[in-house]
Amino acid sequence: MAEFNEHGIWPDDHLDHGSALTVNPGIEQPPIVDTASLQRFLSRKRKPLTLNEYMDGILDGNCTLLSQAITLVESSLPEHAQMAQDIVERCLPYSGKSMRIGITGVPGAGKSTFIEALGGHLTSKGHKLAVLAIDPSSERSKGSILGDKTRMEELSADPHAFIRPSPSSGSLGGVAQKTRETVFLCEAAGFDIIFIETVGVGQSETAVHSMTDFFLLIQIAGAGDELQGIKRGIMEMADLITVNKADGGNLEKAQLAQAQYMSALRLFPKPVSGWEPQATICSAVTRFGIDNIWEAVQQYERLTKDNGYFEQRRKQQAKYWMNETIRNSLVRHFYNNPDIKALLPEYEQKITEDKTSSFAAARALLNEYFKNKINFNI
Secondary structure (H helix, E strand, O other): OOOOOOOOOOOHHHOOOOOOOOOOOOOOOOOOOOHHHHHHHHHOOOOOOOHHHHHHHHHOOOHHHHHHHHHHHHOOOHHHHHHHHHHHHHHHHHOOOOEEEEEEEOOOOOHHHHHHHHHHHHHOOOOOEEEEEEEOEOOOOOOEOOOHHHHOHHHHOOOOEEEEEEEOOOOHHHOOOOHHHHHHHHHHOOOOEEEEEOOOOOOHHHHHHOOOOEEEEEEEOOOOOHHHOOOHHHHHHOOEEEEEOOOHHHHHHHHHHHHHHHHHHHHOOOOOOOOOOEEEEOEOOOOEOHHHHHHHHHHHHHHHHHOOHHHHHHHHHHHHHHHHHHHHHHHHHHHHOHHHHHHHHHHHHHHHOOOOOHHHHHHHHHHHHOOOOOOOOO
16 A cells, blocks of 8 residues: 655655546745845944944934943953943043933832933923933843833933933942943933933942932832831932822822921931932922922032032042942952863862862962963953
8 A cells, every 4th residue: 555755745656647636736935035135144244333433423422323332331241341441431531511310219119200201301401311221130131121211211212312221230239330431421422411220229329329410319108107118328328309109199198208308317417518408299290390309400510519529529439430440350350260260160069068168268269360460451
């Protein structure tokens, strides 16, 4: 008895050509992929941009080239390090002319909605705004989780605004390590107001406070004891506390929370800036109180520039970030050292088997590391 061949077709010599079972040859189909076009696409390599091309684009306010330059700055690939450093150095003379504002708050306080409301208010007045939104990083993919750009739809479409979500990449307190350099690039591109939004989940507030001129804390009312809702250390860093979602039936609660925060702020030592921190209320949804917040920022800027604190603080921040960069670079180079990579699993195994202590293993690895002369590339 005849069987189907390996293609699942009944052999032609077993077909009854006079019957309805005759298989007629089909029409030859064109290939699914245009192989010629595919080869042309694969052979066309994108020419890397030069330093001058990056700088021309940044200084012209080209957001596409600005984004590409920021990607280089954020990259951990060694081949990108030198170009990124050169771009930052070339941008420095054009930086420093913006107002840098740190924005933080408890999760659910409405930070993204608030930024969109305040940002729209500023761009309508002719300002150019850059928003550096620090997203939490996924522990698995190391990518952003929240996607701030998708939560600021109006501001994303504003031609005078630039939003750059960046994964925190596990750096200190959730703050992207390269955020300060990104600020320089945005300032060189002509953005006169920079927002830096933190994830609001830990030490990130301390790092953002050390790279901004004004620190804004967003709170909400009706979520329990407001004064226990955030640590005293963060309140002491705040130049302004605003209770968001002060609308509808929540207005009275927001006013009560505002009074509590004002009372708490009076107990703290007066800042060296000479500014007296304030507490206010607002609604990012209805835009209530947004103009008052911006007026407070302008008052702070005028006061601190007049008394010299503004410039003094920026110089202190520059020294702080030099030391931070040294620390981060030492850690990165240590773990990327080939000898350390080879020895690390061995010492980890010894620690888990109680053959040596954590401190002895650390000393041994550090001794091995400092035997080698290393050329640091920050």
